[in-house]
Amino acid sequence: MNAIDEYAAELAAELRGPARVKARMVQEIRDGLTDTVAARTDAGSPPEQAVQDAVREFGTPAEVAPSCQRELTVAQTRHTAFALLVTVPVLLGGWRLAATIGRDQSAPTSETAQLLAAVAGTAAIVGCAALLITRRLAVPGRLPLVLGWTGTAASIAMPLASIGLATTLPPAENWPLLLLLAAVTVAAHFALAYSAKVCRECAAQAE
Incomplete structure (x- = not known):
C-alpha cells in the first residue's frame, strides 16, 4: 500500500x-x-x-475528517429520515389491510399494539420533518442524534406492533399476506435499526 x-x-x-x-x-x-x-x-x-x-x-486525515463528517452526517440524517418515511407507513398500511380483511371488526385491537403503532407513526412524522429541515436549512446540532434514537424506537416498535396485530388475526384465512408482512417487517426492522445506529454514530463523530 x-x-x-x-x-x-x-x-x-x-x-x-x-x-x-x-x-x-x-x-x-x-x-x-x-x-x-x-x-x-x-x-x-x-x-x-x-x-x-x-x-x-x-x-492530514485527522484535519480533513471533521468537514467530511459534517457532510456525511447530513447525508445519513436524510437517509434515516427517508427510511422512516418509507418503512413505517408501508408496514402500518399493510397490517391495517390485513386487519381489515382478516379480522372480525367487532373484535378490539390490542391497546399495546395501537400504542406501538402510534409510536412508529410519530417517528415517521419526525422523519418527514427532518427531510424538510435538511433540505432547506442548516442541520441543527442535535437533529442527527434525535433522529437516530427516533429511528431506533421505531425499529423496535414496528415489529412489536406487528406481533400484537398479528395475534388478533385468523392466520388460516390470510396466511400468505401474514407471511409477506412478517418478512417485510423483519427486513424493515434491520434496515431501519442499522440506519439509525449509523446516524447516532455520525452524531457522535460530528460533535
Missing part, C-alpha cells in the same frame, strides 16, 4: 455515514491527492517530498 492509499484508508476509518457517499468522498480526495502528487513529481520534486507537500496542502 502506497502513501496515498494509506491516507485514503486512514481517512475512511475516521468517517461514519452512508457507504456510497463516504466511498465517493474518499475517492474524490484520493484522486485530488494523486493529481497533486503527480503534478509536483512532474515539476521535479522527489516522490516522497511530493507526497509530503500534497498532504500538507490537503491536510
Whole structure:
C-alpha cells in the first residue's frame, strides 16, 4: 500500500455515514491527492517530498475528517429520515389491510399494539420533518442524534406492533399476506435499526 492509499484508508476509518457517499468522498480526495502528487513529481520534486507537500496542502486525515463528517452526517440524517418515511407507513398500511380483511371488526385491537403503532407513526412524522429541515436549512446540532434514537424506537416498535396485530388475526384465512408482512417487517426492522445506529454514530463523530 502506497502513501496515498494509506491516507485514503486512514481517512475512511475516521468517517461514519452512508457507504456510497463516504466511498465517493474518499475517492474524490484520493484522486485530488494523486493529481497533486503527480503534478509536483512532474515539476521535479522527489516522490516522497511530493507526497509530503500534497498532504500538507490537503491536510492530514485527522484535519480533513471533521468537514467530511459534517457532510456525511447530513447525508445519513436524510437517509434515516427517508427510511422512516418509507418503512413505517408501508408496514402500518399493510397490517391495517390485513386487519381489515382478516379480522372480525367487532373484535378490539390490542391497546399495546395501537400504542406501538402510534409510536412508529410519530417517528415517521419526525422523519418527514427532518427531510424538510435538511433540505432547506442548516442541520441543527442535535437533529442527527434525535433522529437516530427516533429511528431506533421505531425499529423496535414496528415489529412489536406487528406481533400484537398479528395475534388478533385468523392466520388460516390470510396466511400468505401474514407471511409477506412478517418478512417485510423483519427486513424493515434491520434496515431501519442499522440506519439509525449509523446516524447516532455520525452524531457522535460530528460533535
